[in-house]
Amino acid sequence: MQHALRTEGFSLRLRPVRMTDAAFIVWLRNQDYVKGNVGDSAANVAAQEVWLRNYFEREGDYYFIVETLGGIPLGTHGIYDIQGNSAEQGRQIMRLEVIAGVLAAMLATDLAFGSLGLKELRSTCVSTNRTVLSLHRKSGFKEIGIKRSAQIIGGNPVDLVQFLLVPEDWAKARNRIIPLAHVAETQVLEWEKTPSARNQPWKETRIGTEP
Numbered sequence: 001m002q003h004a005l006r007t008e009g010f011s012l013r014l015r016p017v018r019m020t021d022a023a024f025i026v027w028l029r030n031q032d033y034v035k036g037n038v039g040d041s042a043a044n045v046a047a048q049e050v051w052l053r054n055y056f057e058r059e060g061d062y063y064f065i066v067e068t069l070g071g072i073p074l075g076t077h078g079i080y081d082i083q084g085n086s087a088e089q090g091r092q093i094m095r096l097e098v099i100a101g102v103l104a105a106m107l108a109t110d111l112a113f114g115s116l117g118l119k120e121l122r123s124t125c126v127s128t129n130r131t132v133l134s135l136h137r138k139s140g141f142k143e144i145g146i147k148r149s150a151q152i153i154g155g156n157p158v159d160l161v162q163f164l165l166v167p168e169d170w171a172k173a174r175n176r177i178i179p180l181a182h183v184a185e186t187q188v189l190e191w192e193k194t195p196s197a198r199n200q201p202w203k204e205t206r207i208g209t210e211p
Contacts, residue, residue: 027202140173
């Protein structure tokens with residue numbers, strides 16, 4: 001959906017996705033470490049742009065690019081399928097060069113319970129994505145169910161683990177992970193100074209240019 005919601009903290013920014021982000025999203029979702037942990041990706045930029053056009057028309061769906069304050073894209077995050085005071089949180093995929101997932105999740109969760117005034121966040125994660133499963137548990141999400149073989153990824157059935165987070169549990173968990181967040185912020189700032197931080201491989205890869 002078209003929106004202007006954004007937030008900053010811990011040297012990161014969450015800002016609305018743009019059509020010009022399509023190449024980055026395709027590149028990110030087609031990384032080897034991502035495949036098998038998320039749903040099937042758009043095959044190319046043109047397909048991603050179609051998805052984004054549909055997204056811009058869809059209500060109750062906030063899709064963000066996670067970037068440094070200097071504008072270097074690090075990943076994606078989403079708050080979507082809003083039903084009353086409840087919403088799904090997910091679509092978080094981060095680059096491996098710097099460990100910033102915990103920061104992106106904190107910013108998004110603060111925004112959900114703050115600016116959006118939500119009372120609960122749902123999340124569904126494939127059982128093979130151990131990184132996100134661990135992050136959810138550290139963030140106060142409680143496991144509420146498992147859907148067996150509920151999704152096909154790469155031709156193989158995978159289980160979906162269902163989680164729920166409420167503001168009270170988030171407040172407790174947030175205090176516990178603040179020290180980790182400060183360590184991650186330091187890493188982000190140091191990485192942003194390196195030459196590799198300026199590389200933009202999504203502008204060079206063929207998957208971003210195929211029709």
